[in-house]
Amino acid sequence: MKILVCISNVPDTTTKVSFNNNNTEFNTNGVQFILNPYDEIALARAIELTEGGKGTVTVINVGLVDTEPTIRKALAIGADDAIRINAAPSDSYFVAKQLAEVAKSGGYDIIMCGRESIDYNGAQVPSMLAEVLDYPSISLIKKIEFTGNEAQIDREIEGGKEVITVSTPFVVSTAEGVAEPKIPNMRGIMSARTKPLQVVEPVAVETLSSFTSFEMPTPRGNVKLISADEPAKLVEALNAEAKVI
Amino acid sequence: MATTDKTLTKGGEFLIKETLAQDIFIPEEWTEEQKMIAQTCVDFLEAEVNPNLDRIDSQEEGLMESLMNKAGELGLLGVSVPEVYGGFGKDFNSSMLVTEKVGAGHSFAVALSAHTGIGTLPILYYGNEEQKAKYIPKLASGEWKAAYCLTEPNAGSDANSGKTKAKLSEDGKHYIINGQKMWITNAGFADVFTVFAKIDDDENLSAFIIEKSFGGITMNPEEHKMGIKGSSTRQVFFNDCKVPVENLLSERQNGFKIAVNILNIGRIKLCASAIGACKEVTSKAINYSNERIQFNIPISKYGAIRYKLAEMATKIWCTEAAAYRAGQNIDDAYDALVAGGMDSGKAKLKSTEQYAVECAVLKVYGSETLDYVVDEGVQIYGGMGYSAEAPMDRAYRDARINRIFEGTNEINRLLTVDMMLKRAMKGELDLMTPAMNVAKELMEIPDFGAEDDGFFAKEKKALLNLKKATLMVAGSAVQKFMMTLAKEQEILMNIADMASLVYIAESALLRAEKLASIHSEAEVALQIDMARVYLHESLDKAYIQGKEAINSFAEGDEQRMMLMGLRRFTKIEPMNLKEARQRIAKKLIEENKYCF
Numbered sequence: 001m002k003i004l005v006c007i008s009n010v011p012d013t014t015t016k017v018s019f020n021n022n023n024t025e026f027n028t029n030g031v032q033f034i035l036n037p038y039d040e041i042a043l044a045r046a047i048e049l050t051e052g053g054k055g056t057v058t059v060i061n062v063g064l065v066d067t068e069p070t071i072r073k074a075l076a077i078g079a080d081d082a083i084r085i086n087a088a089p090s091d092s093y094f095v096a097k098q099l100a101e102v103a104k105s106g107g108y109d110i111i112m113c114g115r116e117s118i119d120y121n122g123a124q125v126p127s128m129l130a131e132v133l134d135y136p137s138i139s140l141i142k143k144i145e146f147t148g149n150e151a152q153i154d155r156e157i158e159g160g161k162e163v164i165t166v167s168t169p170f171v172v173s174t175a176e177g178v179a180e181p182k183i184p185n186m187r188g189i190m191s192a193r194t195k196p197l198q199v200v201e202p203v204a205v206e207t208l209s210s211f212t213s214f215e216m217p218t219p220r221g222n223v224k225l226i227s228a229d230e231p232a233k234l235v236e237a238l239n240a241e242a243k244v245i
Numbered sequence: 246m247a248t249t250d251k252t253l254t255k256g257g258e259f260l261i262k263e264t265l266a267q268d269i270f271i272p273e274e275w276t277e278e279q280k281m282i283a284q285t286c287v288d289f290l291e292a293e294v295n296p297n298l299d300r301i302d303s304q305e306e307g308l309m310e311s312l313m314n315k316a317g318e319l320g321l322l323g324v325s326v327p328e329v330y331g332g333f334g335k336d337f338n339s340s341m342l343v344t345e346k347v348g349a350g351h352s353f354a355v356a357l358s359a360h361t362g363i364g365t366l367p368i369l370y371y372g373n374e375e376q377k378a379k380y381i382p383k384l385a386s387g388e389w390k391a392a393y394c395l396t397e398p399n400a401g402s403d404a405n406s407g408k409t410k411a412k413l414s415e416d417g418k419h420y421i422i423n424g425q426k427m428w429i430t431n432a433g434f435a436d437v438f439t440v441f442a443k444i445d446d447d448e449n450l451s452a453f454i455i456e457k458s459f460g461g462i463t464m465n466p467e468e469h470k471m472g473i474k475g476s477s478t479r480q481v482f483f484n485d486c487k488v489p490v491e492n493l494l495s496e497r498q499n500g501f502k503i504a505v506n507i508l509n510i511g512r513i514k515l516c517a518s519a520i521g522a523c524k525e526v527t528s529k530a531i532n533y534s535n536e537r538i539q540f541n542i543p544i545s546k547y548g549a550i551r552y553k554l555a556e557m558a559t560k561i562w563c564t565e566a567a568a569y570r571a572g573q574n575i576d577d578a579y580d581a582l583v584a585g586g587m588d589s590g591k592a593k594l595k596s597t598e599q600y601a602v603e604c605a606v607l608k609v610y611g612s613e614t615l616d617y618v619v620d621e622g623v624q625i626y627g628g629m630g631y632s633a634e635a636p637m638d639r640a641y642r643d644a645r646i647n648r649i650f651e652g653t654n655e656i657n658r659l660l661t662v663d664m665m666l667k668r669a670m671k672g673e674l675d676l677m678t679p680a681m682n683v684a685k686e687l688m689e690i691p692d693f694g695a696e697d698d699g700f701f702a703k704e705k706k707a708l709l710n711l712k713k714a715t716l717m718v719a720g721s722a723v724q725k726f727m728m729t730l731a732k733e734q735e736i737l738m739n740i741a742d743m744a745s746l747v748y749i750a751e752s753a754l755l756r757a758e759k760l761a762s763i764h765s766e767a768e769v770a771l772q773i774d775m776a777r778v779y780l781h782e783s784l785d786k787a788y789i790q791g792k793e794a795i796n797s798f799a800e801g802d803e804q805r806m807m808l809m810g811l812r813r814f815t816k817i818e819p820m821n822l823k824e825a826r827q828r829i830a831k832k833l834i835e836e837n838k839y840c841f
Contacts, residue, residue: 016835069277076281183288186320186333189281 001055001146001168003046004108006099006125007074008036008089008117009067023213026119035070037181038114038174040077045144045179046112047078056080058106062089062098068197076184076192087202090210096128097205104133109149109168115140115175123173130171138164140175253577256600257665259748260712261679266758270338270573272565273760279339282324286346289319294350298639301352301475304467309356309475310390310434317387321347322361326369327589331382337579337596338572341517348521351643352475358518359430359476360384362511364391367439368454370590371495371503376454380437392435394426394481395504402656405450405501409442409483413490420444420453420493422461422486428650432464433477440483441500450500454492461486472642509597511651512604513575516568516611519647523561523618526640528838530554530625535837537627544625545834548823553621554833555778555826560614562772562841563779567752568611571603602664605657606745612647612654619644658741659734665744666723666730680720683713687810700766701758704780707817708751711787714814715743718791721807725798739794746783746790753779771832772841774825781822788815 011017012032020027035043046057059074060083061067071082085098103111111130116123123139130137142161143154155162156175184192224241226234238245251268275283293315294301300308316322325340326332340361347354365384368376383389400407409424422442429438436457441450455462465480495503531554534545544550578596583589597604623630623637630637648654668674697706719740726733757776760769791811799807833840 014838069280072277073281183285183292183319184281185285185318186282186324189278189285190333192281193278 001050001110002106002108003050003055003057004103004106004111005039005043005046005057005059005074005079006111006113006129007039007043007059007061007070008114008119009033009061009063009070010036010117010119013037013118017216019214019216023215024211026214033067033070035073035077036114036117036119038116038118038176039074040114040181041176041179042112042114042172042174043074043077043079044182045174046110047182048179049110049144049146055109058083058108060085060099060102062087062095062202064088071197072192073184075195075197076188077182078184078188079195081196081198083198083200085202086199090207092122092124092128093208094205096125096132098202099125099129100132101203102200103129110151111135111169111171113171113173115173126171126173133169133171136166136170137172138166138170139173141172142175142177144172144174144178251577253581254574255674256574257602257668257674259603259751260665260715260744261674261676263709264751264755266755266762269570269752269755269759271756271759272569273763275342279342282335282339283342283346285319286321286343289316289321290347290350290353294353298351298475302639304433304475304477309353309477312353313356313360313390313434314387316357317385321357322365322387323385324361326365326381326385330369330377331385337576337593338569341514341569341572344514344517345521348518349525351522351639352473354518354521355473355476355646356431358511358514359393360387360391362514363393363507364431364435364437364439366507366510367393367452367494367503368437370507370594371452371499372454375491376494380454384437389436390431390434391437391439392429392431392481393507394429394438394440396428397425398427402653404441404504407441407443407450409440411442411444411451411453411488413444414487417490419487419489422453422455422483422488424483426481426483428468429479429481431477432479432481433467438462438481439494441504442483444497447498449498450504451497452494452500452503453488454494455483455486455488459486459488470646472639472645474642506594506598508652509601509604512608512657513568513571513597513600515647515651516564516607517572519611519615519644520561520565520568522640522644523557523564523615524839526615526618526622526637527554527557527561527833529636529640530557530622531833531839532837533629534625535834545830548827550625551830551834552823552826553625555829557618557621558829558833558839558841559775559778559826560617561839562756562775563749563753564607564610564614566756567603567749568607570752570755571600571607574603575600602661602668603748605652605661605664606741606748608651609654609657609661609741610745610749612644615644615647655734655738658738661741661744662719662737663731665719676716676719679712680716680723683717683810684720686713687717687806691813700761701754701776703818704754704777707780707784708747708754710814710816711743711747711750711784714787714791714811715740715747717807717810717814718743718794721803722794722798733798736794736797739790742790743787746787750776750780750783771829774829775841777820778822778825778829781817781820784815784817788812791815 012034015031018027019025050057057079058081059079061071062085071084075082083102089095113126126139127137138153140155141153142156145152149168151166153164155164254262254264293312320333321343323332324335324343328334344358347357368380384391395404397407411420411422414421424442438455440453440455444451461484463482468478470478534550535543537544575596578599579592582592582595619641623641626635626637629635669676722730722736753776757773760772788811795804795807
């Protein structure tokens, strides 16, 4: 079984977000980048599914050379090899088209993605990728098992669970719970340098969207504590200050 | 890292020679692989240790062993063990980095350090091929856990006075060990013990590798300790414990040497571990100060709190500069010895022994920086700092042991001076020529020459003078007391502190200078601030230490002249330390964590 796991290089969760160029560009100065935590879950399940010689896991990323530490982290966690498509990921359509171009000739049985990347949170790439490849697409899966070339997949739906059977090839996006992220061990870290990392050039893709501007959320207001013994003060504050009653 | 064009400074030479910034390693130069190893440690603590701190401290049955097993599966127990014995063959500074990152793990950090350090290293460095092949792979994987039995009820700092005895059996096949060992870390679950005992009426200790399965080993219940409550600490009794003769480690009576050399490594690693704990505590304190509102604003807005945060960060950053500078020195010395044909194990020991002075300095300053940081951590948390429900309580209690184990800070201060003087006597370290030059300079008219205005020119001059001040006090004390100086412990403490301040302040200046050569000065302005603040403080502290020493042994004109010299040698153009600390604190508060 050949599994392709799509990974994103994203700012660390504690990043202080700011913007450049008249609020049209994320300011990467001083930002620490990490492997997208949702992709780590997809990668962990892919490694479990192929353990014991049952297959191989390739990770793929659309990014410039500075994403290679993140790619090597994925190799350290346990991917067998990696592909970097040498382009800055401009939007979901661009990324999906680039991924599809490589995936279509790779003979992959499953393409796995995290549910979304934690930077732009578009959650569009998996479905777009499946559409371009004309593969079945199953989003937000909670569980995946295999018999032969058929997968049994659980999806969580409002108030219950959906059980799906699908034949390879297909695309899934994984939700939390499908696996526990794996911490890379010393052996994995040391072998990451020697695992193949292939760089391919991007194909031409039309630009369908661009960022007009970003806005920061308004800062949270100060909390005012009013003693439980003084309900009258609360009423007055709600009326005069918050103007909600 | 390229080491070919580097000038190697020998151990202890920092006091008499200048080191170039380009020749030291700085933590900003970690490779991608080293950073990944560090992140694995952080992830492991987050996933397995931090959520279980209370369970660990209550010594829940089997929990610490299972954590050690998981750390073993990740390879964290064999980072610097050679690959031929199942380890990963990483250099010394990489193992320091692992120790630092795990150092934030409270009792777990102690269990792991004891296993990988004093537990594994005696066999790795002194064992013969059979012993290494039998024990090291199991220790590196974590299948077997290790403990180190040196201390006895009446043999602590004076370790060689231990009463535990070994007698050869009549058939000559076993040593029969009898005795009592105390404060044995990991005793509760260890499978292998390195035990120090005297054979017959030997003057010096010998070392033995003892498996728990040999029998004849009993233990007292767990000790009730002030901190590191999750670390297993027991008394271990050997009652006619039969040890095969082939389990004698190294040669008869070589045990004390083993103990001392292994402790050198333990000391510098303790500093790394303390740095890890310091960063964790400081990050928590910064976060708390940002969240705690008093008089309608976060307490991080107040100068009194900002002073503390800046001081915590400055001490950490400067101590860290010194720790990894020394770690790289050890790596470089090791490479040179191996290139010269020395066996790897011997080279490891020799390289650490060369920097034993720095190891002792770092043990003292690492543990005291940690105690400063946890104390201010409690203070910043205020009332909550004193509550066992908040994290500062555990950090405060756990920190305290660091000034005691691996040689008390008093023993290490004495050793710092003692080792330097011994090297001077052997002709390995020329302290006398520069000390005499300083004495001569005292009689001359002070140099009011034009100031060099290069980068850190004033600071470099002040550092050179700080070295002179130290040499002046040490040189006069040696002349005054000659062979009885060893008994003048108060003066030795003064000298040790002055020498240590030189080492840490110099390391910090070199780190900032190297950074400024890689980036622009503006980009590393805060690091430059920290190096400057530390230097200014060091000059004042050294003045006090020097004055105490001089006033205790000099009189009349000599006293007056030395005090004048001391004042001159600890002088620097004033700087606004308050503003510098404000700048450092501002960044910490913005980042909401220790960020240097």
